[in-house]
Amino acid sequence: MNRSRLITTGVAGLIAFAAVEIVTVVSPSAQQPAAGQVTFAKDVVPILQRSCQNCHRPGSVAPFSLLTYEEARPWAKSIKNRIQKREMPPWTLDKNVGIQEFKNDISLSDAEIAKVVKWVDSGAPLGNIADMPKPLQFEDPRIWHIGNGKPDLIVSMPKPFRVPAVGADVTLEFLAETGLTEDRYIKEIETKPDPKGFKVVHHAALDLVEPGAGLDASRENYGMGGQRSFLSEYALGKDADIFPADTGRLVKKGSKVNFNMHYYSTGEEVESTTSVGMVFYPKGYVPKHVVVTQHMGENADLDVPAGTVSRVDGYVMLSQNAQLVMIQPHMHSRGVRQCTEAIIPQTSGEVSRGNGSKTERTTLNCINFDMNWNIAYSYKEDAAPVLPKGTILHVMSWYDNTASKFNADSKNWVGNGPRSVDIMSYQWMSFFYLSDEEYAQKLKERALKAKLTNHN
Ligand code: HEC
Structure with a gap:
C-alpha cells in the first residue's frame, strides 16, 4: 500500500514538475500577471493609514508626509529599515511576552512588516490606482472626541507659550483654575493642544492640585486621598480616555490643573495653548469604581x-x-x-x-x-x-x-x-x-x- 502510494505521488510530482518547466519556458510572466505582487495602492496604503499618517502628514510631528505615493516613494528604503527594526511606528512594548491587547496599539504585525519589505524589495511599485482605499479625512483638530463634541468643562493653560524656532527641548509647568464648586467624577477626558500646537507639543502630563496642596508636593501625595494626583496625559495620536461603565476619576472642588508641558522647536516659531476637556457624571453621582x-x-x-x-x-x-x-x-x-x-x-x-x-x-x-x-x-x-x-x-x-x-x-x-x-x-x-x-x-x-x- 505504501509502495503504490509512493509511486503515485512520484508520478504526479513528475508531471507537475514538467508542467511548471514548460510554462516557464513558453511564457515567463504572462501566466501569472501580478499575482503575489505587493503594491502601494493595494497593500501599503492601508498600513500607512492605520499606523503612520496620523504623525506623517503636514502639520503633525513627523518630519515628512506619507499621504501620497509621490511623498512615500523616496522614503521606501528608510521605511523598510525603520519598520524592520520596529522603530516605526513607535511601540516599544515587547511583543514576545505578556498581554498584547491594547486599545492604542498601532504596531505592525510580522505579516504587515513582511508585506512592506517585499514592496520595497520589488522596486516599490504603485500598482493599480483603482485599488487605493479612500484617503483618510483628518478631522478638524479643534473637535473634541468626548461629550458629542461638547465637554462639560474645558480648562486651558492660562496663557499661550511661544516655542522658539530653534532651541533645546523645554519642559515647563502652567497652573490653571477649574472653577469647580463641588466634587465631580470624570466620565470622559481628553487633553490636546490647539491646532498649531500639534507640531511642537511632544507630550503633556496633567495633575490635579487640590486646595492647599503645595505645588512641589512630594510623590507621597500621589494617588488616592492625596493632595496632588494624576489627571490626564497627551501624546500625539491619543484621542480621549473614556472610562469603563460606572468608573470615573474624582476632581475635588476648588482643584487646579497643573500642565506639565514638553515642547520641541521645529524651525518656525509657534505660539500654542493646551486644554483639557472633561465630561462628568451627573452632579452628586458617585460611580461604583474610582480610577487611580x-x-x-x-x-x-x-x-x-x-x-x-x-x-x-x-x-x-x-x-x-x-x-x-x-x-x-x-x-x-x-x-x-x-x-x-x-x-x-x-x-x-x-x-x-x-x-x-x-x-x-x-x-x-x-x-x-x-x-x-x-x-x-x-x-x-x-x-x-x-x-x-x-x-x-x-x-x-x-x-x-x-x-x-x-x-x-x-x-x-x-x-x-x-x-x-x-x-x-x-x-x-x-x-x-x-x-x-x-x-x-x-x-x-x-x-x-x-x-x-x-x-x-
Ligand atoms: C507617533 C508618531 C509617529 C508614527 C505613528 C510614525 N512615525 Fe515615523 N517618525 C516620527 C517622527 C517624530 C520621526 C522623526 C524622529 C525619528 O527619526 O525617530 C519619524 C521618523 C520616521 C522615519 C525616518 C526618516 C529618516 O530620517 O530616515 C521613517 C522612515 C518613518 N518615520 C516611517 C514611519 C512609518 C512607515 C510609520 C508607520 C508604519 C511611522 N513612521 C509611524 C513619528 C511617527
Missing part, C-alpha cells in the same frame, strides 16, 4: 556604577482586588527595559504545581524604554489584568550606564534623581478596585469567554 493613577513599584535606592548595566527591583502589594487600566514606565534616559510581574497568592489550592508553592508568578508585560516616546499602554477591557488582593506587583527595571547615544556620561556613577541625566524607577499604573463579588464575577465571565473561544 499612581507610581507603583517605586525604588529610590538606585546604584548603577559607571560602564555597567544594572537591574533594580520595586514591589508593591495590592490591598484590594484590582483591575489594571494602563501602564507606563518611568526611567529617564539610561532606562532600557522595564518588566512587571504579578506574584499572585494561591489560597484555594486549585493550582497544584507539585512544588508546594503558595504563589503563582506571571509576567504582565515588558516594555523596552525609549525616552523619546512616552507611550501610555492602555489595556483592552477584556484583557486587562484582574488581580486578587494580596497580589505583589514586582517592577524590574534595567539601566544601561555604558557608552550609548542616550548616555551623556558613561564614566560616572548614576543614582536616583529628578533630572533626565539621573535615573528614577517606577511604573505609572492606572487601576480601580473590585469588591470580592465583582472580582469573582469577572473571573467567571473570563473563564466562560475563554471556553467559548477555545472550543476547538
